[in-house]
Amino acid sequence: xxxxxxxxAILSAxxxxxxxxxxxxxxxxxxxxxxxxxxxxxxxxxxxxDPAILTDPEAAxxxxxxxxxxxxxxxxxxxxxxxxxxTVLSGTDSAPETAEAMFRRFERSVRAEYADGVVVLVDGxxxxxxxxxxxxLSVLDRAQERP
Amino acid sequence: MFSxxxxxxDGSRIEADxxxxxxxxxxxxxxxxxxxxxxxxCLLEGGGLEFDAEVQALYAGENLGIxxxxxxxxxxxxxxxxxxxxxxxxxxxxxxxxxxxWVPYSGWPFGRDELEPYYERASEAAEVAxxxxxxxxxxxxxxxxxxxxxxxxxxxxxxxxxxxxxxxGERYRAGLERAGNIRxxxxxxxTRCVAVPSGAAVDHLEVRTLTGRRHEVRARFFVLAAGxxxxxxxxxxxxDVVPGGLGNRHDQVGRYFMEHPHVxxxxxxxxxxxxxxxxxxxxxxxxxxxxxxxxxxPEPGFLRRERLLNASFAMAVAGEYGQRTDLSTPMAxxxxxxxxxxxxxxxxxxxxxxxxxxxxxxxxxxxxxxxEQVPNPDSRVTLGEARDALGLxxxxxxxxxxxxxxxxxxxxxxxxxxxxxxxxxxRMLIRVEDDGLWPEVVAGGSHHMGTTRMSDxxxxxxxxxxxxxxxxxNLYVAGSSVFPTSGSANPxxxxxxxxxxxxxxxxxxxx
Numbered sequence: 001x002x003x004x005x006x007x008x009a010i011l012s013a014x015x016x017x018x019x020x021x022x023x024x025x026x027x028x029x030x031x032x033x034x035x036x037x038x039x040x041x042x043x044x045x046x047x048x049x050d051p052a053i054l055t056d057p058e059a060a061x062x063x064x065x066x067x068x069x070x071x072x073x074x075x076x077x078x079x080x081x082x083x084x085x086x087t088v089l090s091g092t093d094s095a096p097e098t099a100e101a102m103f104r105r106f107e108r109s110v111r112a113e114y115a116d117g118v119v120v121l122v123d124g125x126x127x128x129x130x131x132x133x134x135x136x137l138s139v140l141d142r143a144q145e146r147p
Numbered sequence: 148m149f150s151x152x153x154x155x156x157d158g159s160r161i162e163a164d165x166x167x168x169x170x171x172x173x174x175x176x177x178x179x180x181x182x183x184x185x186x187x188x189c190l191l192e193g194g195g196l197e198f199d200a201e202v203q204a205l206y207a208g209e210n211l212g213i214x215x216x217x218x219x220x221x222x223x224x225x226x227x228x229x230x231x232x233x234x235x236x237x238x239x240x241x242x243x244x245x246x247x248x249w250v251p252y253s254g255w256p257f258g259r260d261e262l263e264p265y266y267e268r269a270s271e272a273a274e275v276a277x278x279x280x281x282x283x284x285x286x287x288x289x290x291x292x293x294x295x296x297x298x299x300x301x302x303x304x305x306x307x308x309x310x311x312x313x314x315x316g317e318r319y320r321a322g323l324e325r326a327g328n329i330r331x332x333x334x335x336x337x338t339r340c341v342a343v344p345s346g347a348a349v350d351h352l353e354v355r356t357l358t359g360r361r362h363e364v365r366a367r368f369f370v371l372a373a374g375x376x377x378x379x380x381x382x383x384x385x386x387d388v389v390p391g392g393l394g395n396r397h398d399q400v401g402r403y404f405m406e407h408p409h410v411x412x413x414x415x416x417x418x419x420x421x422x423x424x425x426x427x428x429x430x431x432x433x434x435x436x437x438x439x440x441x442x443x444x445p446e447p448g449f450l451r452r453e454r455l456l457n458a459s460f461a462m463a464v465a466g467e468y469g470q471r472t473d474l475s476t477p478m479a480x481x482x483x484x485x486x487x488x489x490x491x492x493x494x495x496x497x498x499x500x501x502x503x504x505x506x507x508x509x510x511x512x513x514x515x516x517x518x519e520q521v522p523n524p525d526s527r528v529t530l531g532e533a534r535d536a537l538g539l540x541x542x543x544x545x546x547x548x549x550x551x552x553x554x555x556x557x558x559x560x561x562x563x564x565x566x567x568x569x570x571x572x573x574r575m576l577i578r579v580e581d582d583g584l585w586p587e588v589v590a591g592g593s594h595h596m597g598t599t600r601m602s603d604x605x606x607x608x609x610x611x612x613x614x615x616x617x618x619x620x621n622l623y624v625a626g627s628s629v630f631p632t633s634g635s636a637n638p639x640x641x642x643x644x645x646x647x648x649x650x651x652x653x654x655x656x657x658x
Binding site: 053054055056058059060062063103107110111112114115117119121123124125126127128131135 | 300485490561
């Protein structure tokens with residue numbers, strides 16, 4: 001499997017988000033060559049966005065639910081994850097390799113959204129679009145984790 | 148010298164070089180400025196030295212528009228409304244003086260540079276000198292905390308000084324008593340400016356007391372300094388020579404009434420880590436003997452881009468969420484939920500914000516706001532049919548706010564929230580619906596402005612750039628009734644600066 005083939009395979013396979021993230025983590029952990037790393041599509045991060053690290057899922061649930069109620073078309077965890085990853089990777093061609101770097105990127109993106117007015121009202125709160133999606137993803141993640 | 152009009156012989160005639168109507172901050176400042184000069188001044192105050200309900204009742208009137216407490220937000224006794232003033236001092240912003248194509252009827256006859264020479268004396272009168280209203284380096288040096296570089300480009304920071312607050316009557320009474328050229332006449336209600344037959348000048352003031360005495364005051368120059376509601380009333384009542392009232396040939400007197408609309412509880416901001424918000428943004432701090440705090444004001448460039456009106460915000464910590472906080476209220480639950488959700492964006496690290504209190508989530512800030520409103524000719528003071536104890540027609544106020552005013556307020560509230568979030572300091576909960584309607588309860592700041600507005604064009608204003616009433620050679624107006632636009636700064640300091648400027652003009656006229 002060449003890098004390019006792999007890229008196509010990854011993008012075209014109907015893979016579940018968790019499988020996809022697991023694969024990414026495996027790639028990151030495998031110490032594969034930079035060439036293969038570069039084969040990871042530029043719109044995904046080498047370190048997964050984990051809502052539980054970025055926010056308090058219990059507290060965020062009220063905002064996540066409110067956001068999803070106002071944007072029911074976004075109630076898809078894979079789609080939300082893709083949007084958040086795209087946000088993190090926006091304006092850069094390298095994926096963050098540590099959780100801290102990923103958080104910094106995400107924080108910077110969120111602040112930029114506030115500065116640019118890319119915001120939504122969630123339960124009356126002025127929240128950046130990506131931050132609101134993070135809360136929404138957190139809710140969906142918790143729902144999936146429940147037996 | 149102080150005397151009481153009730154104790155003068157009926158029909159007394161008083162003569163002075165300058166007669167000033169109204170013993171509030173503007174009137175007292177003008178009189179003080181002449182102390183020790185060769186000009187004689189008579190300062191007429193409708194009330195006495197203390198509050199008197201019967202006198203205060205002369206202020207009652209009728210509301211046609213937004214409910215407005217006509218007897219509650221001004222005071223008719225020596226010192227005027229400085230007797231209940233909160234002490235906020237800030238300069239009008241340069242953009243407030245500009246003709247802005249998106250603000251109807253905007254534009255002063257001059258820019259802020261015209262008032263700059265007078266602001267320091269105004270600050271001294273309000274006991275806040277030297278004024279550091281726009282000197283961020285000063286506040287940074289005094290607090291030892293770097294100011295925040297607000298990143299969204301919507302707001303910047305100016306600074307309020309807080310007057311003690313100066314009660315102008317108490318504070319300056321002794322100096323006026325000592326001045327041999329100043330006579331303060333108490334309980335002297337000016338009921339009319341009696342014009343010469345041509346209407347081109349005032350001959351004398353008609354003065355009456357609640358005890359039935361009538362006097363007259365003659366002067367070379369007359370200054371109305373009775374406040375933004377009484378100044379137009381006196382002009383409108385002076386209609387025996389000029390139908391419709393003095394200075395009202397173009398039906399401008401009383402129009403363009405403006406306030407600084409205040410809406411309660413429009414938003415809250417939660418902050419997890421106060422170390423990210425320097426103290427000057429959230430507290431009144433005292434340095435060099437006077438208090439100050441930050442005022443959040445829209446960037447002029449942002450106002451131009453978005454075609455918005457001016458505004459200013461100030462805030463303070465209103466509550467803390469820690470170990471001992473009652474979290475049973477919906478508001479507390481909402482605040483804490485956001486503080487915990489956004490914790491990683493609002494404080495360093497990922498553990499407890501405060502090691503000593505693992506439950507500590509942060510604080511919430513209460514926000515105060517003063518907004519500019521569009522000058523509106525239909526927002527106005529007229530005379531009603533009801534009469535007061537002196538037999539004078541009471542005022543009828545029709546205070547109106549429009550969609551442009553509301554839209555600006557909403558946009559500025561959002562802008563403040565965006566700045567706090569973009570700086571990683573806080574999150575804003577907005578409680579004002581952006582539904583095209585003003586909130587049900589809107590109050591003013593007891594700032595009565597615009598009713599004798601300044602304009603070089605007699606068809607668009609009541610007074611000229613020297614505050615002289617158009618078409619009346621010796622009649623002037625002092626106070627915020629001459630403001631063509633209101634800006635968002637509290638008016639008192641700016642009233643004082645204009646008063647000192649008027650004194651310079653009168654001195655030239657007297658020479």
